[in-house]
Amino acid sequence: MLLPILLSAVQAAAPMVRASPVPPRLVVSLVIDQLRPDYLERWRPQFRGGLAWLLREGVFYANGEQDHAMTSTAAGHSTMLSGRSPASTGIIANDLGVPDRASPLIRSGGPGASPHRFRGTTLADWMVARNPATRIFSISRKDRGAIMAIGRARVPVYWYTQGTFTTSRYYADSLPSWLSAWNAREPATRLAGHAWELSRPAADYPEADARPFERGGIRHVFPHVLSTDPVAAAVELEAHTLIDSLTLDAAWAGVRATGLGTDAITDLLAISLSATDNIGHRYGPGSREVHDHLLNVDRWLGIFLDSLATIVPLDQLVVSLTSDHGVTEYPEAGAGGRASIGTEVTALNAWGRDTIGVRAGAVGYSGLLMARTGDLAKRGVDIDSLAGAIAARVRRLPGVLTVYTPRTLRAARATDAEAGRWRRQLPSDAEWLVAASLRPGWIWGRVGGETGHGTTNLDDRHVPILFRVPGTTPVRITRMVRTIDIGPTFAALLDIKPMERVEGVALREVLPKRSSR
Ligand SMILES: [Zn+2]
DSSP states (O other), X not given: OOOHHHHTXXXXXXXXOOOOOOOOSEEEEEEETTOOHHHHHHSXXXXXXXXXXXXXXXXXXXXXXXOSSSOOHHHHHHHHTTOSOHHHHOOOSXXXXXXXXXXXXXXXXXXXXXXXXXXXXOHHHHHHHHOTXXXXXXXXXXXXXXXXXXXXXXXXXXXEETTEEEOBTTTOSSOOHHHHHHHHTOTTGGGTTOEEXXXXXXXXXXXXXXXXXXXXXSSOSSOEEOOSSHHHHHHHGGGSTHHXXXXXXXHHHHHHHHTXXXXXXXEEEEEEEOHHHHHHHHHOTTSHHHHHHHHHHHHHHHHHHHHHTTTSOGGGEEEEEEOSOOOOOOGGGSSOOEEOOHXXXXXXXXXXXXXXOOOXXXXXXXXXXXXXXXXXXXXXXXXXXXXXXXXXXXXTSTTEEEEXXXXXXXXXXXXXXXXXXXXXXXXXXXXXXXXXEEOTXXXXXXOOSOOOOOSSSHHHHEEEEEEEXXXXXXXXXXXXXXXXXXXXXXXXXXXXXXXXXOSOOOOGGGSOGXXXX
């Protein structure tokens, strides 16, 4: 369905013109959370909107990778415009990403958030360093999607919580009037009772609707109806297809209010659409829900890009599309299984408390077991032998492929690809004991009812990377490229020098002839 509030934003259809390259007025960094590249290829014949346009006009790298070990949202977003891996951005896991009690939200009870753990700079900082008049704007349903996309910059950054878009004290002391007005229309609560129906005839979807394992077999078939209670509906929306429409509508309101793209100075707009992630977790990449949701995203993106084209000439509009991670199919669909290091976490905390009287602080993120190794060492614990003992037990868990300890990771050969991913994940000052990788098809987490990502496997690392740059030739590239290449590519396009050493490289197919170097 098309939201009336979004439709009202459409002022004219985008003219499809190709002109000689001129400096961009607007760079759009577009992220679709948990977008697998095969989605774009499988459903391309049914796309008519923004995804169709990007695929038609863009340089499409079908084998992009989030080339690090723990493929999750905060870490993934931190790589894109920084040109650096999580080991360098400092973002290990979602829980160790944006949560920040010192930065409460404005007019909302949601958890505080800021980029206080983010290390170094991103394209946003590089652009502002070159021209302080550069406008930056970032928005997402998720705090980590909005914040981690641009790093530490104190600029307009907004995310959704409990029915409204807001920000935290890190960024501002109050909401701008345009956003207060947007929130006052109560677009979220007004969707109470809305039914998500298929947008095409059922015969157009090869996927079965009622796979028994989807969402634990509860409320797993169309239509998906939001609660009739407005407060409950506003919360349910966080995982609903329509939240991406609301995010784009708020983005458009913000673009107009802040004047992005309205003068010759290149501005930066970062948008991360989150619903694909929630829908993928619940129903899986082989579901009818993910298929239909991507058709919705395609349509809403088309409206948004048409709207943008009314203020930014298409020959001055640069767009990238990528994702923070992929996803693994439900193990219950036939392959792999579920693994957990939870038993080891519990055992280590109990041992620390009962045996040596120390808070071990053990916590597990995907296959990573972190603990207060400094405190343990001070109490005389031999960290190498402790890590080795835990690693030996983790190695025996079903589905586990390889296990590293700090010592074995240091000693691993440069040709060890798994070791390389963990090295690019873990900052040198991270306190950890064991890092485990799973066999393909396996996921972390014991409970059923959802599938996931977070492993080092290709299904979780694999993302599309697409650039729509005026003056380039649309082409599909199969060479493996990385999300850390996106920031350096934009820097080269804009003739900006990154303010620090980056790991990624500028992708040559995206650089127009004039700026090839
Ligand atoms: Zn997720």
